[in-house]
Amino acid sequence: MAQLITENRFSSPDAFYEALIETHRDLTPEQSAKVNAKLILLLANHIGDMEVLQQAMIVARGEAG
Amino acid sequence: MLSTYQYPTFSYRPSEEQRTGTVKRHPVVIVGAGPIGLTAALDFARRGVPVVVLDDDDTVSIGSRAVCYAKRALEVWNRLGSSKRMIDKGVVWKVGKVFHGDSQVYQFDLLPEPDHKIPAFINLQQYYLEEYLIDDAMKTGLVDIRWKTRALSVRDEDGRVVIQAETPDGVYQLEADWLIACDGAKSSIRKMLGLDFVGQVFQDRFLIADVVMKADFPAERWFWFDPPFHPKQSTLLHMQADNVWRIDFQLGWNADPEEEKKPERVIPRLKAMLGEKTEFDLEWVSVYTFQCRRLEQFRHGRVFFAGDAAHQVSPFGARGANSGVPDTDNLVWKLKLVMDGVAPDSLLDTYSDERVAAAKENLLNSTRSTDFITPKSEVSRTFRDAALELAATQPFARSLVNSGRLSTPTTYADSRLNTPDEDGFQGAMVPGAPATDAPLEFTDGDTGWLIDRLGGSFVGVYYAGSNPVPADVADAMDQQTRGRIPVTWIVVTDRRTGAPGTAVDYKGRFRERYDAQPGTTYLFRPDQHVAARWRRFDAARTTAALTRAIGL
Numbered sequence: 160m161a162q163l164i165t166e167n168r169f170s171s172p173d174a175f176y177e178a179l180i181e182t183h184r185d186l187t188p189e190q191s192a193k194v195n196a197k198l199i200l201l202l203a204n205h206i207g208d209m210e211v212l213q214q215a216m217i218v219a220r221g222e223a224g
Numbered sequence: 225m226l227s228t229y230q231y232p233t234f235s236y237r238p239s240e241e242q243r244t245g246t247v248k249r250h251p252v253v254i255v256g257a258g259p260i261g262l263t264a265a266l267d268f269a270r271r272g273v274p275v276v277v278l279d280d281d282d283t284v285s286i287g288s289r290a291v292c293y294a295k296r297a298l299e300v301w302n303r304l305g306s307s308k309r310m311i312d313k314g315v316v317w318k319v320g321k322v323f324h325g326d327s328q329v330y331q332f333d334l335l336p337e338p339d340h341k342i343p344a345f346i347n348l349q350q351y352y353l354e355e356y357l358i359d360d361a362m363k364t365g366l367v368d369i370r371w372k373t374r375a376l377s378v379r380d381e382d383g384r385v386v387i388q389a390e391t392p393d394g395v396y397q398l399e400a401d402w403l404i405a406c407d408g409a410k411s412s413i414r415k416m417l418g419l420d421f422v423g424q425v426f427q428d429r430f431l432i433a434d435v436v437m438k439a440d441f442p443a444e445r446w447f448w449f450d451p452p453f454h455p456k457q458s459t460l461l462h463m464q465a466d467n468v469w470r471i472d473f474q475l476g477w478n479a480d481p482e483e484e485k486k487p488e489r490v491i492p493r494l495k496a497m498l499g500e501k502t503e504f505d506l507e508w509v510s511v512y513t514f515q516c517r518r519l520e521q522f523r524h525g526r527v528f529f530a531g532d533a534a535h536q537v538s539p540f541g542a543r544g545a546n547s548g549v550p551d552t553d554n555l556v557w558k559l560k561l562v563m564d565g566v567a568p569d570s571l572l573d574t575y576s577d578e579r580v581a582a583a584k585e586n587l588l589n590s591t592r593s594t595d596f597i598t599p600k601s602e603v604s605r606t607f608r609d610a611a612l613e614l615a616a617t618q619p620f621a622r623s624l625v626n627s628g629r630l631s632t633p634t635t636y637a638d639s640r641l642n643t644p645d646e647d648g649f650q651g652a653m654v655p656g657a658p659a660t661d662a663p664l665e666f667t668d669g670d671t672g673w674l675i676d677r678l679g680g681s682f683v684g685v686y687y688a689g690s691n692p693v694p695a696d697v698a699d700a701m702d703q704q705t706r707g708r709i710p711v712t713w714i715v716v717t718d719r720r721t722g723a724p725g726t727a728v729d730y731k732g733r734f735r736e737r738y739d740a741q742p743g744t745t746y747l748f749r750p751d752q753h754v755a756a757r758w759r760r761f762d763a764a765r766t767t768a769a770l771t772r773a774i775g776l
Contacts, residue, residue: 164620165617165618165619165620166619166620167619167620167622167623168620169620169623169624172623172624173589173592173624173626173629175624176592176596176607176611176624176626177592177595179607180595180603180604180607183601183603183604186603188602188603191601191602191603192603195603218614218617218618
């Protein structure tokens with residue numbers, strides 16, 4: 160079974176984070192929510208592995224509680 | 225408020241020039257006797273150059289201010305003979321802990337490697353640091369600090385800098401071949417020259433307090449996101465000398481700075497953090513905002529800008545004083561070679577090139593940290609809080625948590641003074657990198673450090689390993705010690721040979737950190753950065769690298 164990777168894979172975590180925040184610059188909260196939803200769909204399709212995606216969803220939901 | 229420190233007063237003395245009304249020309253005038261100006265003055269004095277320092281005040285820094293001094297700045301002060309007192313008095317630390325709410329998210333170690341002379345960081349109130357630098361500068365007999373003297377105007381004309389200075393006795397004129405503006409973030413010299421200082425203003429305010437208390441916190445950097453005692457904001461705690469603790473509270477943009485500074489506002493915040501039972505006294509309180517900005521160029525003819533006068537960063541990451549000290553470290557040896565007629569004037573342009581590159585790196589890091597710590601939009605805050613929550617269980621998220629990326633020295637990777645590698649090497653000691661330390665044992669049986677032997681002049685290190693030094697190599701080195709640009713050579717061996725002038729790499733750290741094999745040769749600049757390296761010694765290549773490193 161494929162495993163969700165939780166170790167860091169970014170070569171520059173700070174550069175990624177900056178780009179992520181920059182993507183949302185000047186957007187309203189509604190626009191940002193839409194951008195985030197699209198981003199998740201794009202990345203989920205890229206990953207394409209249902210097992211991995213389900214593990215990620217469980218972690219995300221569990222943490223949010 | 226309590227005081228653990230007696231602020232010295234340096235008496236104003238009218239200068240000979242002002243008294244007699246004669247205009248004197250000085251090789252170097254430095255404006256500003258803060259950590260950067262004093263470091264520059266001491267560096268010139270150590271190279272035998274007399275220097276005049278103008279300062280509009282008559283004491284040291286009020287309050288702890290910069291607090292955190294990083295390894296590289298301490299290595300510069302080590303080269304100048306001033307680091308021991310700082311390290312002895314300061315609080316040595318290397319562990320940082322990050323908390324979210326009331327739980328620890330993760331911790332980091334800034335110097336995981338053993339065998340370095342200089343620690344990763346010390347915390348020391350800025351007034352002590354300035355006092356020590358002033359003591360050392362005065363002992364040289366070459367530093368003339370003129371207190372209560374303010375630069376009113378500066379003109380770069382006819383091959384000299386003309387300065388109008390104001391003292392309690394009025395205005396007088398002095399001249400300098402070179403002027404270094406170390407007059408801080410609000411630099412008046414910068415305004416006199418009409419230079420743009422552009423960048424980003426952050427809409428936030430921070431309360432800083434020096435608190436005297438006997439507390440059980442360890443000597444670590446503790447950073448809280450959204451702590452229970454200060455909800456929705458951040459807090460930073462640092463231990464300093466004399467049981468003085470430095471605490472920074474994020475207040476938000478709408479806070480009233482005058483109100484927040486009042487003890488009746490500050491004390492409840494501290495009680496919430498420290499607990500009702502902890503006894504403490506306030507020593508100093510201030511409220512600040514900050515900007516991230518820099519000058520386009522740090523050289524303007526005969527005027528150089530260093531430290532906050534040239535670049536201003538957010539406090540997260542301790543990149544202010546820690547990037548100002550390497551500015552002067554970079555400038556002073558170059559200026560001395562130009563004064564001596566050895567190097568061309570264009571070498572001084574590389575001061576700006578190299579230190580602007582460093583400032584960009586510092587600004588990028590400090591801006592990113594600030595954006596994480598003080599999110600500017602709802603979505604930015606959502607991502608920030610999500611990263612913090614995930615960090616408790618998901619290792620990758622810890623790498624996203626940014627409570628300040630602490631100051632590390634810049635490698636001048638793109639400098640034209642570097643000789644690009646022709647031979648294959650592994651590791652971090654690329655051309656342009658600041659030398660990393662290694663313990664060595666010298667011929668007299670004394671154990672010491674590589675970092676103590678580098679700097680001042682150009683230094684070559686030849687790694688012989690277990691082989692003898694070939695006679696032709698020894699001859700060529702000997703010639704280079706007496707060349708127009710003298711090189712001091714150190715031969716490093718992997719065992720005791722008894723040969724004079726050799727150093728034993730008794731722990732193998734030099735070999736490891738410099739990817740050294742027998743014959744490996746490094747050339748270091750006077751500021752301890754790598755100029756060139758090869759797999760075997762070649763006199764002609766060394767000379768070419770030297771010539772290149774002085775901008776010829």
